[in-house]
Amino acid sequence: MDSALAKSTPLEFTPDQLPVHIGVIMDGNGRWAQARGKHRTEGHRAGVEALRRLITCAVEFDIKYLTIFSFSSENWQRPADEVNTILGLMKKFVASDVGTFVQNNVRVRILGSRVGLNNSVLKMIDDAEQRTQHCTGLQLNVAFNYGARSEMLDAAKSIAAKVASGEIQLDDIDENLFSQSLYTTGLPDPDVIFRTSGEQRLSNFLLWQAAYSEFVFSEEYWPDFDRASFLRLLDAYTGRKRRFGCVG
Numbered sequence: 150m151d152s153a154l155a156k157s158t159p160l161e162f163t164p165d166q167l168p169v170h171i172g173v174i175m176d177g178n179g180r181w182a183q184a185r186g187k188h189r190t191e192g193h194r195a196g197v198e199a200l201r202r203l204i205t206c207a208v209e210f211d212i213k214y215l216t217i218f219s220f221s222s223e224n225w226q227r228p229a230d231e232v233n234t235i236l237g238l239m240k241k242f243v244a245s246d247v248g249t250f251v252q253n254n255v256r257v258r259i260l261g262s263r264v265g266l267n268n269s270v271l272k273m274i275d276d277a278e279q280r281t282q283h284c285t286g287l288q289l290n291v292a293f294n295y296g297a298r299s300e301m302l303d304a305a306k307s308i309a310a311k312v313a314s315g316e317i318q319l320d321d322i323d324e325n326l327f328s329q330s331l332y333t334t335g336l337p338d339p340d341v342i343f344r345t346s347g348e349q350r351l352s353n354f355l356l357w358q359a360a361y362s363e364f365v366f367s368e369e370y371w372p373d374f375d376r377a378s379f380l381r382l383l384d385a386y387t388g389r390k391r392r393f394g395c396v397g
């Protein structure tokens with residue numbers, strides 16, 4: 150990510166047309182590498198570069214919230230060397246880029262379960278969140294050890310515990326309370342969810358929050374994502390008519 154970014158909105162988009170919150174499923178690292186005769190882990194390395202390009206674009210276009218799916222609760226089942234490579238890349242990424250985030254007023258928040266994470270991973274998460282907590286520009290939400298079904302079960306359990314203790318009544322449970330009991334508490338729902346690599350599914354990402362999100366899919370593998378891809382994403386989104394169940 151560049152250190153001193155100018156903000157701009159290209160002439161074809163007005164700021165009110167742009168999404169406030171973009172969710173991104175960065176898919177296709179492994180296939181990108183395999184197509185080049187490389188080891189899958191090389192795809193993840195190239196994926197980090199693509200992630201830097203995405204964050205640069207989000208800052209440039211003054212996007213308020215960007216949520217990336219970096220590691221799902223199911224990803225632990227991948228071969229150990231691949232899991233270790235992804236964790237290592239994340240640690241390196243946090244260590245090398247947090248200073249640039251602060252320069253660009255980017256706040257980092259990690260979404261997901263912290264149960265069972267080892268101390269070095271917990272330290273990485275705490276470092277990234279604490280060092281950027283004063284930033285007020287882009288909020289970069291990193292979904293890590295994240296699964297939407299577990300997120301909803303955790304929310305259900307915390308609400309049930311409050312009912313059981315008498316802190317709230319059954320009738321107090323509504324959509325707002327449920328939303329505020331998720332890992333994404335305080336965030337607006339994503340306006341658009343973008344997925345690369347030609348796959349057209351949510352894969353347990355933001356299931357509750359995506360109720361009215363637009364979906365944009367692209368054929369390119371994640372490591373090929375660049376500024377032109379971002380413009381195509383904005384172009385697709387701004388062409389949609391959102392009705393939220395009403396008549397428009």
Ligand code: FPP
Nearest residue numbers: 175176177178179180196197219238239242
């Ligand atoms: C999907 O590609 C990608 C992932 C499971 C991990 C994404 C990780 C990174 C971009 C790098 C590390 C993250 C950060 C936040 C620095 P895939 O492996 O499922 O690709 P495939 O579907 O082609 O096999």
